[in-house]
Amino acid sequence: MNLTLYVWRQKDANDKGRMEKYAAKDINEHMSFLEMLDVVNEDLAQQGIEPIAFDHDCREGICGTCSLVVNGRPHGHETGTTVCQLHMRHFKDGDSIYIEPWRAKAFPVVRDLIVDRSAFDRIMQAGGFVSVNTGSAQDANSIPISKEAADTAMDAAACIGCGACVAACPNASAMLFVSAKISQLASLPQGQAERERRARGMIAQMDAEGFGNCTNFYECEAACPKEIPVKFIAKMNREYMRALAKGK
């Protein structure tokens, strides 16, 4: 199939940026979206045009590196799918495709389609861990954890930190990301000792990074490639209230 691409090009963080139009020729339906871009990039290089820079690594939907807004939707229109796992069979000959980077104040563009998501790392550093030094753990089976609690923790822990939730949210809120980590650790006995401190710390950092607040659009849940539910945001709010009430 042949497609027309409109791609965001931006030389660096200081450049204003603009959409450019490119042709994607002879695209096979079995290609992934990123393989389609590889083909276009090879073509551009032969024409002397610098290839489109985009973030990617594992190309199997787990590392969370890829981050394209395709036709206005983070990771494209398929539900529960990262853009590296989006295949061209979901497009048809003659389609126009608009490709943009994540848009959020807290995610400045580095180049073309690549953004800086280090804000997520700083939120994690503000409490997204259990303070246990290597070697000081007790036997793994000494604290029974119900299957339900373990499953809830895993549902939350499935987050790949891609930032699609932020890109999808009209407020550029990072609450789905932050709530996933807070909920994972709040569901487990290991996370109890620092429960309040963690909620306060991570939320304070989230605000400091310039992410917006949740106003219940639920666009994050719709865009999340791992389908993390918004119920975790409610849980995070409870965790925050709990911490405030306890004065911690």
Place this chain on the structure above:
Amino acid sequence: MTLESKVPSGPIADKWDNHRFQMKLVNPANKRKYSAIIVGTGLAGASAAASMAELGYNVKAFCYQDTPRRAHSIAAQGGINAAKNYQNDGDSIYRLFYDTVKGGDFRSREANVYRLAQVSTAIIDQCVAQGVPFAREYGGTLANRSFGGAQVSRTFYARGQTGQQLLLGAYSALCRQIAAGKVAMYPRTEMLDLVVVDNRARGIVVRDMVTGEISSHSADAVILATGGYGNVFYLSTNAKGCNVTAAYRAYKKGAFFANPCFTQIHPTCIPQSGDYQSKLTLMSESLRNDGRIWVPKKKDDNRHPNDIPEEERDYYLERKYPSFGNLAPRDISSRSAKEVVDEGRGIGPTGVGVYLDFRDAINRLGKDAIRDRYGNLFQMYERITGEDPYEVPMRIYPASHYTMGGLWVDYNLESTIPGLFVLGEANFSDHGANRLGASALMQGLADGYFVIPYTIGDYFARAGNSDVDASHKEFANVEKEVEERTRKYLSINGKRTPDSFHRELGKIMWEHCGMNRNEQGLKKALEKIPALREEFWENLLVLGNDKNLNQTLELAGRVADFLEFAEIMIYDALTREESCGAHFREEYQTEEGEAKRDDENFSFVSAWEFTGVGKKPNLHKESLEFENVQLATRSYK
């Protein structure tokens, strides 16, 4: 130079304990005076950085990804082994040790493997304490499964995302130390060379991948945890960014490269669909617990798989290996798949694939039970292929997955360059000629959490602080070399992109040094690789400049190193005139087509020393002594 493995004396079960006692300690108050550079933040690198920082050392950690949470350890699906014996099924440290040595086809160092099995139990404790949500039973205890041919259930797992959860655990520990100011983190920063002064690793030269700035970093020790070199085949299950550069640069500076020809081909990957293919996706081999592998008995049978009656199907693994069946080890399963495809019985649009069929398991257990076990994997398969594995058998084929070879290290994980340590997949030490399923995560974390924190202290205590910092002229020299090399890529202005050279190299390697090897093919590769390398330096096309983010430029450097590294792999495969584990030399097989090992002549680790680009490297041998495990022919019949 003789290779000293530095394996401690004494009974195998006591070696590590004795060694820990004999190693020198750094006084707690003095730990802050020592610094280490850690390159790579996957399981091995992140766990090492966190653990060493907890002890009080100052750590600088580097990764090429935008954040340490994305290293390719994240993609491991199936699980992590540990000799907990929670299932009361007869597992023990000794059994895990034995299985690993045997699975590695007797080409690993016994003492290292024993230590790995010993610390495996503490890894699970540590990860649980961090909040890793392993699967649980209703009673609240940890669940286990049997994995990849093991006859005990010793594999711990977190759905199909075990690597992700373990990495996020190590990453969270790393985050805590970054917040504490004990780790300085440098993401989007690529190591481009190692700096050695007076036979000691002193630091590294890196490129900031956003600004293009080249800079030097010095420390009292350098630790590489930079993963494997599976992308030498271009198509592999590795992430696109995985590369050999850090390890290869260390090799060029004097670190020996061990067993490069031991590359694991994973039997259950989604087959290639076309020339544009950029990577191959692994389907966890836990699928082999319930899926049955088959091809049609007839050649070129184009019928829909569901229309092929039972009696016309060849369940070749069950037929050839009745006691292990579909769970035969990775190397054996992979080669058997290649055999049937070479016979013309391959399936799918390209004829290069075999079926992995869940029909019988669905009939026996029901769709829901299968969905519970493998739901996310089935979904992933459907997303990629557009086919529903509940209705049609999956198509699978082997692909390059893991590299057992790596930089040579002694028992302390120190390379042949003093002060340069190597962890995880980047070293060669524990898996011999073939790695067992669910053992990569175990080794990465063992090295990072429980080995290097001890052995690095001994090194610091003995060697003291490095008396050379980044103002030394050698750093300036190396920076200049790196800058010149970078400019060279940009100045050739030829016609072929680095990706196109990489693809061609991959084809050469897969054809001549892939699942099966023979002398003639390997010699052909030795002609093709230098020719391709020559073309690379004359006809490379890299647009843009070196002062900003330039992904083509990054790739050019990695491909340039793969083009040199590939040759050591070939020399190693040529020299090893036997078949063992993942290394199958067609000349050395039994009448039944099984691998024929030659313990008399090849019971050694080959460690290669750099002698110049395009020149045959020098071979050093570390002979392998087996005091505890009796050498035996692996039989999975």
